[in-house]
Amino acid sequence: MFVKDVRVENQVGLHARPATFFIQKxxxxxxxxxxxxxxxxxxxxxxxxxxxxxxxGNTDIRIIADGTDEETAVDELVALVKSGFAD
Numbered sequence: 563m564f565v566k567d568v569r570v571e572n573q574v575g576l577h578a579r580p581a582t583f584f585i586q587k588x589x590x591x592x593x594x595x596x597x598x599x600x601x602x603x604x605x606x607x608x609x610x611x612x613x614x615x616x617x618x619g620n621t622d623i624r625i626i627a628d629g630t631d632e633e634t635a636v637d638e639l640v641a642l643v644k645s646g647f648a649d
Contacts, residue, residue: 564632567624572646576617578609580647585609587642593629595639606639 570576576584588595588606595606597615599622604611606625617623623643627635 563628573619591635593627593632596626598624
């Protein structure tokens with residue numbers, strides 16, 4: 563299991579469009595991946611799950627992966643969040 567914390571810097575947070583980018587990236591990996599905000603954990607490959615967290619700008623989240631490509635998965639998702647979901 564590999565875990566990293568990251569702050570969602572973009573002002574709008576993880577609303578529909580950035581969440582879609584996030585989920586598409588998560589689905590590139592074989593590992594099971596979760597996103598945690600406070601004490602809630604959801605499947606990072608589920609749009610409804612990620613949206614249900616209501617992640618706003620300047621919010622800390624935890625990305626957790628477990629599987630063969632867990633470190634790469636977490637590192638690339640953290641990089642995506644840090645980029646502000648740039649196109």
